[in-house]
Amino acid sequence: MNTLERELKQWLIWPPALAVLIAWTIGMWVLRTMMPADAVLMAYVIVGIGLVWWLLPRLACKIWHAGGTLHWRWGQLHYGVNGQLALAEITEVEVLPLPDKPTQPIRQLNGAEIHGGNFTPALNRGVKISCRNGRVVWFGLPQPEKFATALRAALPQSA
Numbered sequence: 001m002n003t004l005e006r007e008l009k010q011w012l013i014w015p016p017a018l019a020v021l022i023a024w025t026i027g028m029w030v031l032r033t034m035m036p037a038d039a040v041l042m043a044y045v046i047v048g049i050g051l052v053w054w055l056l057p058r059l060a061c062k063i064w065h066a067g068g069t070l071h072w073r074w075g076q077l078h079y080g081v082n083g084q085l086a087l088a089e090i091t092e093v094e095v096l097p098l099p100d101k102p103t104q105p106i107r108q109l110n111g112a113e114i115h116g117g118n119f120t121p122a123l124n125r126g127v128k129i130s131c132r133n134g135r136v137v138w139f140g141l142p143q144p145e146k147f148a149t150a151l152r153a154a155l156p157q158s159a
Contacts (some may be wrong), residue, residue, distance in 0.1 A: 007150030008065040012116035012141050014105040017059040024048050058105045061115055063139060063147075065154060070129075072115065072139075074105060083113075085129065085137060092130040093151050095144045097121075102140065116140035127151070 031044055057075035064071050070085045100109050101124065102117030117140035118124045126140040127148045141147050 004150050004153055005065060007146050008063070008070070008154060010063040010139075010141055010147055011060050012063070012139060013060045014058055014102065014116055015119055016102075017055045017105070020051060020055060021059070024051055061105070061139075068156070070151070074115075083137075085131065085135075087154055088156050089131045089133065089135075090129055090151070090155055091132055092128075093148050093155075094128045094130075095125065095148045096128050098124045098126045098138060098140050112136035112138055114138040114140070 028044060028048065031041060059075075061072055061074045065087075068087050070087060070090075071083070073082045098114060098117050099112070100107070100114065100117070101119065102114075105116065107114050111134075112128075113136070114126075115138065117126065123142075124140065125144050126138050127144045129137045129139075129151070131137075139147070
């Protein structure tokens, strides 16, 4: 895999889902040190399995480049939201602060599709992708500059 492909293969994690999984893990550790009855532990594990099943489609988004298309998929079990965007349709790639706070992993704002984000204002930045047909897609990434540079390099010369 070349450098460009590596830079375009990204993961973005939605912070609230990650926080819930971390809190559940800490709770499990606390419960185990308290040595409660087996029924209590089993109930906690069952709740945890339900949380994981509910959070996996919301936890992270995988972004990758294949052919002449940028693809993304939310969810770790292959049943999350899928999307794609032909590189030839992209007219502009910018790194900017996201226009909102990440209240949901995928959201719409003024016609733009926004994926991910961060609750820390200084880190709530992303890549804004504008298309010929007026479509705007945002990705809140941990290192948006690297992704934007790689995406610009992958665009067809006429874009």
